[in-house]
Amino acid sequence: DIQMTQSPSSLSASVGDRVTITCQASQDIDNFLNWYQQKPGKAPKLLIYDASSLETGVPSRFSGSGSGTDFTFTISSLQPEDFATYHCLQYENLPYTFGQGTKLEIK
Amino acid sequence: VQLVESGGGLIQRGGSLRLSCTASEFTVSSNYMSWVRQPPGKGLEWVSVIHSSGTTYYADSVKGRFIISRDNSKNTLYLQMSSLRSEDTAMYYCATGLAAAPYNLWGQGTLVTVSS
Numbered sequence: 001d002i003q004m005t006q007s008p009s010s011l012s013a014s015v016g017d018r019v020t021i022t023c024q025a026s027q028d029i030d031n032f033l034n035w036y037q038q039k040p041g042k043a044p045k046l047l048i049y050d051a052s053s054l055e056t057g058v059p060s061r062f063s064g065s066g067s068g069t070d071f072t073f074t075i076s077s078l079q080p081e082d083f084a085t086y087h088c089l090q091y092e093n094l095p096y097t098f099g100q101g102t103k104l105e106i107k
Numbered sequence: 108v109q110l111v112e113s114g115g116g117l118i119q120r121g122g123s124l125r126l127s128c129t130a131s132e133f134t135v136s137s138n139y140m141s142w143v144r145q146p147p148g149k150g151l152e153w154v155s156v157i158h159s160s161g162t163t164y165y166a167d168s169v170k171g172r173f174i175i176s177r178d179n180s181k182n183t184l185y186l187q188m189s190s191l192r193s194e195d196t197a198m199y200y201c202a203t204g205l206a207a208a209p210y211n212l213w214g215q216g217t218l219v220t221v222s223s
Contacts, residue, residue: 001167034210043200043213044151055208087151091209095166096141096153 006099012107021073021102023088028068032092035073039084108132110201115217122191128184128201136179142186144197191221
């Protein structure tokens with residue numbers, strides 16, 4: 001199985017900050033990676049697919065990059081509604097696997 | 108376009124439960140459909156998939172105990188869970204991908220609690 005190592009596990013930041021989260025795959029997954037936002041009591045919401053494609057309707061302050069084993073997710077300027085937990089998902093190889101999640105909190 | 112899960116509840120260890128996921132405004136049999144779970148306060152775990160061809164795949168943690176299936180006439184996905192363990196306690200989501208984006212449509216989830 002492919003292991004996804006996501007870091008950091010938690011992060012404190014302020015409105016307006018630039019924030020970066022990373023996911024590292026244990027083997028090459030090309031660009032088969034999604035990024036999700038999840039708020040308490042809600043289902044995950046897709047933000048980025050294929051490592052760098054912005055899902056329809058998602059604000060442009062969210063972006064993703066990377067290929068192979070190393071991936072980065074960036075929020076360019078944090079907004080109050082962005083405080084949530086973020087997850088990566090690899091779908092190159094079954095069983096698909098998620099990162100451990102990053103909880104983004106208000107500083 | 109939505110997915111609605113049902114069937115969760117409190118079940119004793121070793122028991123069985125069947126979850127349902129009903130789709131609206133798209134055809135379950137034309138898409139891959141998955142189950143993903145999330146234990147309370149923990150991360151997401153991919154559980155199973157059924158492809159449009161009918162091919163299925165399971166995570167090792169549920170292989171031999173869970174069965175994914177679909178009823179095309181009801182446009183509904185199922186997860187039959189048996190030999191339930193305390194570590195199966197989780198919110199269970201069904202998910203699929205529409206248009207270009209994989210796994211971009213999720214249901215609201217149904218909670219399964221396995222008591223010892």
